[in-house]
Amino acid sequence: MSNHKNISKKAGLPPGSLIYIGKQKQGKTKITLTDYDKHQFTIEECQHISDTFSYKNKHSVSWINIDGLHDTDMIFQIGNHFELHPLVLEDILNTKHRPKVEDFGHYLFLSVKMLSIHPTKKSITIEQVSFVLGKHWLITFQERQGDTFDIIRKRLADNTGKMRQLKEDYLFYRLLDTIVDHYFFIIEYFSEATEKLEEKILSYPDDKTLYDIQLLKKNLVQFRKSVVPLRELITSVQKDAPHFITENTNRYLHDVYEHIIHINESIEIQKDLLSSLMDLYMTGISNKMNQVMQVLTIIATIFIPLSFIAGVYGMNFDHMPELHWKYGYHAVWILMLGILITMLVYFKRKKWL
Amino acid sequence: MSNHKNISKKAGLPPGSLIYIGKQKQGKTKITLTDYDKHQFTIEECQHISDTFSYKNKHSVSWINIDGLHDTDMIFQIGNHFELHPLVLEDILNTKHRPKVEDFGHYLFLSVKMLSIHPTKKSITIEQVSFVLGKHWLITFQERQGDTFDIIRKRLADNTGKMRQLKEDYLFYRLLDTIVDHYFFIIEYFSEATEKLEEKILSYPDDKTLYDIQLLKKNLVQFRKSVVPLRELITSVQKDAPHFITENTNRYLHDVYEHIIHINESIEIQKDLLSSLMDLYMTGISNKMNQVMQVLTIIATIFIPLSFIAGVYGMNFDHMPELHWKYGYHAVWILMLGILITMLVYFKRKKWL
Amino acid sequence: MSNHKNISKKAGLPPGSLIYIGKQKQGKTKITLTDYDKHQFTIEECQHISDTFSYKNKHSVSWINIDGLHDTDMIFQIGNHFELHPLVLEDILNTKHRPKVEDFGHYLFLSVKMLSIHPTKKSITIEQVSFVLGKHWLITFQERQGDTFDIIRKRLADNTGKMRQLKEDYLFYRLLDTIVDHYFFIIEYFSEATEKLEEKILSYPDDKTLYDIQLLKKNLVQFRKSVVPLRELITSVQKDAPHFITENTNRYLHDVYEHIIHINESIEIQKDLLSSLMDLYMTGISNKMNQVMQVLTIIATIFIPLSFIAGVYGMNFDHMPELHWKYGYHAVWILMLGILITMLVYFKRKKWL
Amino acid sequence: MSNHKNISKKAGLPPGSLIYIGKQKQGKTKITLTDYDKHQFTIEECQHISDTFSYKNKHSVSWINIDGLHDTDMIFQIGNHFELHPLVLEDILNTKHRPKVEDFGHYLFLSVKMLSIHPTKKSITIEQVSFVLGKHWLITFQERQGDTFDIIRKRLADNTGKMRQLKEDYLFYRLLDTIVDHYFFIIEYFSEATEKLEEKILSYPDDKTLYDIQLLKKNLVQFRKSVVPLRELITSVQKDAPHFITENTNRYLHDVYEHIIHINESIEIQKDLLSSLMDLYMTGISNKMNQVMQVLTIIATIFIPLSFIAGVYGMNFDHMPELHWKYGYHAVWILMLGILITMLVYFKRKKWL
């Protein structure tokens, strides 16, 4: 929720000011260069960004992956060498903005959100991944080192499937597809969390439950914000950029598009379910109060009249004939039992017992 | 709700990976081949999928129906012989995705959901049915063996109506129409269930009712998810695929389209009704609590003052002249009866009695 | 609400199966033939449908009105003679579907709902009216005999206005206009019913009120379902069918279109009002409970402390000096009156009295 | 709310039937003729409508204003002379319909609602104003005599501004603008009324408040209904009628359009505010009940245990040693004070005091 704090730091600065918005990190940025075509495959970790520059004009597919964005100087050098617009560099670093696509003629820029669930704490982390897709090269920027793309590198290394035969646009699709596939995990997480909450509300709701619903709702809002713009984005990639994406890859992108729609629908359903959980919770509380009230009413309604009778015969008048009857005391007990039984029958009929 | 668990299994795999998402089933897949034209009609159950391959280029209408999707190897062979795109095969097997249509030039792919209600348990099962419509042939894929399409086969065998005169596009329409017609049963089920719940809420709501509303709501969401995309789908079939669908069949498809709109409207109405049931339920609970409160108030308001009076004359002061009057005790009873009657009149006027 | 039961009867049947969905009725179907031009006017009740067939090619305006749809054989004969598409015949008989328009080249098909309020029971009945508009002829189908169109026949007979000078498209407009004008009665009914309910809720809401709101809501949903599609329908008639509708009649149709919009807006307003009635009702119940609680609280808060004091001086301790004071009893009364007055002042200040 | 009663009177009548829907009024209709160009300015009250007929073909701008619509005969004469379509005459008289625009080739018809607040009673009255804009002439119809347009007549008479230099389209714009400007008064009224209600709800809500919210809501619905169609109307005037409206006046009309949007937005905001007032009211009631409950709980929770103790020592057992202790009575008082203090501390900690 405190995302905006960092963005507002930049107010008034000229566009293209290279300031990394996000948790400032130290240590070295990891640069991984993967280069392949039908015949060969190389992967290496570069020490300096300039090591990758020669790959710009090679005819093989060159994929430069940058992990870590705090080295704004390096980003600037990449921008210089690959002739990127200042606004692109700004968008790569400004990791709090919404997903975005823009066609710059000789390259295509796309930024999306990668979401992952912390395995134990069950909290969601959002990371921005930016793609710059040129002719024969693809640069990807990640905020953190992670293993999401390792499966792709392994497939390239093993040369399984037809990936090495295809171009950088197919690699771009595969990376994007991997990110979108991860969204299904998030949906799953929400789906399970909602079901658990529902069970809890239907059995025994407490104050913590309310807090949990609210938290889940806020997380879902974050998720939604990351996913909703993708629909329009992929349509835009498909329509406006035929010179980056081949006909063949386009069909695959359409598949990603349908996944996005599926995920969007699931998010809307989760949102509705959460709203109805809130209703369920409020009804549960009302039911509980009703139960409390019934217990109070039953006890009070039975004993208040009985106490009154006892009170009557505790009065100290000189002339109270009942007090002197031999079976007065027993008669009073019979009267009180009669009232008790009448009450119980009444409550039984009202289904309060 | 746990649909996504299976989909997320696939994250990171290349597109077109043939993994059957759904309950893994054993036993043989049933292959039914129906072949007909104006002059002849054959129906046979094939032992092996390759028995059907020769029908691909025949000029009669050949309908291959596959019941059961766990034999991914067979699906792969069909894909190979009929030159289907890897993504189509993936979509046939991935039975958790939303309904979908895609035109691949020499064939049209469409997947929809078939819904049925379990006759005794009154639960809804959702099954995916995929159609691949080519020139002179139609392949349909179902998850389970079922009798939904038997009525069509019978009509073909009996040669009633003009079905045998017409082409594979009309068969395709008839199968689709049969599936859509079944949705009316589901609407009926919801309509009846909602009415029963409403009656129950207006007579005597309990905790179980809340659970039932919530369950019905979730089932309706599932139904909606299956039906809503069809509107767009059929429009898409009509517009983009004139070479698969004749002018004549198109008019019939328009009829299916209007059924879909009718069903969609009915779903929205059911959704509204379920929401207002929730409101009714909450109001019912409030009414009940109100009733409980009134009983408590009437009893307490009458007897607390009376008990106070009895308490006063139970005090042990030496000098309490009333205690020694001859008719003191009777006077107190008259006072108490007076208060009682006043109270009852007051409650009557307040319409609490 | 049980509309769908009848529709689902048809699942699996071929399109164009002539089954009358609706309450099966016996007795003769009434066929009224009206034929007119500038110079003449004939009206007659036909014994057999074939009596009307010769009018198909006459240049005067021929209006065939069919009251009662259970004679499917007759419908089939009409379809045959006037060359109607099987789906049109199906739509005429399937009276539970939504309003619909379709242009078949040599005729235009339109089905709408006619609503009427039962004068005493104040319930709404919905009846389907279908129009088939050809060149020089118009066929109308009604479910029941009714007097709605009598006013038009009278105007034709009296030759008031310019109706006899104009063609079948103007007749078609006048009949449609009559149906739409009747919707204003329905709006009026809802408007009055809502106002009555509001008054009742603001004066004294009871359980019956809740039931009435729910009933009105469901009736409004039915009304809405019948009217909403008309907007699109009339636009469609105006746009797609210039060869059925003259420029002059088109302007009148536009007037009908604006009536439909007016009615739609009124329905939305009624819907909002009914929702806010539900809110009012719930608030009314809360207010009532509040009032009950206040009475209870006032009584209990005043007498519980007083009873305590009485209880204290009812204790049997040997050494209780107050009991033996000469004015002890009077002092206690003064104390209790003091507490009573303090309480009353407090409640006055809290505005509970 | 009872608007529809009058409209439904007309059901079945032919279009163009001249029936004045509205409160039937007696007395003479006021006809004001204003005629001007750069050089001259005349204003006169005509005795008979035929006095204005000669102005139809004059090249100066002729503005005929009719106050009062019950003289349907006169309306018919105007229609005849100025060649107005029967539907236009019907729309002028049918003052309950929604705002409307229609281009009839040689004239433009526009009807809008003029709203005013009764200065003392603070109720809103809605009046229909119809414009018929021809070449060199403008006819306006009002339901009642009013002073709304006097400011325009005064400006024309004084010849301030450039109004006399411009044509009838500018006069039309100025009159329309005057009506729209009055809507701001209505918004102001709602805004103030809402604020007053909010203050009342936050200080001390009562039953009257609920009624006031409901009334304001219904008035806002009426206002909304009058204003919403104007957006589309003015766009339609601008687009379809370039031969009535000059380029210059069009820019001014755009200004009116933006006022309408502003007013629409304000209405939506008022609607939201009224909804949240309802929520506030319900929360206020809950808060109040909570407060009532707390008082009851505090009193009951303190005195019920104390009364119990007093009750124990009021028992008449022969062997109750405490009764005979010298300081028994004092000990009981100390015990009771101890309980009292404990309770008070508990309530303090719970923040109930």
Next chain:
Amino acid sequence: MSNHKNISKKAGLPPGSLIYIGKQKQGKTKITLTDYDKHQFTIEECQHISDTFSYKNKHSVSWINIDGLHDTDMIFQIGNHFELHPLVLEDILNTKHRPKVEDFGHYLFLSVKMLSIHPTKKSITIEQVSFVLGKHWLITFQERQGDTFDIIRKRLADNTGKMRQLKEDYLFYRLLDTIVDHYFFIIEYFSEATEKLEEKILSYPDDKTLYDIQLLKKNLVQFRKSVVPLRELITSVQKDAPHFITENTNRYLHDVYEHIIHINESIEIQKDLLSSLMDLYMTGISNKMNQVMQVLTIIATIFIPLSFIAGVYGMNFDHMPELHWKYGYHAVWILMLGILITMLVYFKRKKWL
């Protein structure tokens, strides 16, 4: 909320009447002239508006900034010299209207809202900023003197970045961007305020909280009203005005556009959060009342039966054998302790303790 009061002052006045709507201010209007090109940079505070007139036709970029709008005479002179349309002057002064853009051929008019938060009082002030963008000149109008644009002047003076190389359209973009960037501060303020309120509601809600939610809601509505129209506005600037905005600046404007979308999304999220805060608050109150009820029920349910027993043995019957048993008193205490323990166990099981 009382915005409309000022607007309605103008009802009936001719368009272009120069009346400053806003808080009438005294003192001198501040005129700042900034003139620059690649080679030079001048900034000066002008005494009289006519000092700036010579800059209209200079080829360098001339930026005239006016702080304070109460000197309508001066506005009139600017309008005269720069040939502005009367409606533009009216819009500059009418600071209560919604943001607006209009292309007048030789200049472009745009008005937006600048929002700022008072550093200590934490209230939002809204100020209108109007831009008139011509060829080689830009005039900006502000309601108050402020330091928002100082950062731009400093950058121009320091000649950092490429600003001095570019034209007036880039300056226009930079000023607009600065205003939009400030919106992020407002979002941040709302985000923080909402979070604080949420914490308070989850810990201890009181009456003040309700008032705070309502206030925040109303402020958000104001904010939304200022921002929502910008989306359409910037699209309109980009599309319709290619002769004012170069291709290069257009890309930057697209960036502003995306910021606006981001802010709009954030506003919607805040709106949702505020609604759910209201729900949380109501649930919190229900929970609290539930707690109060439970305490009351526990105390009453335990002590009412005990008091009854004490009352029974306080009766004065002559024949009550229990009273004369030696251990009667102890037996009663044991009975009462038994009841107490039973009750406590029951409440424990019900989880009320």
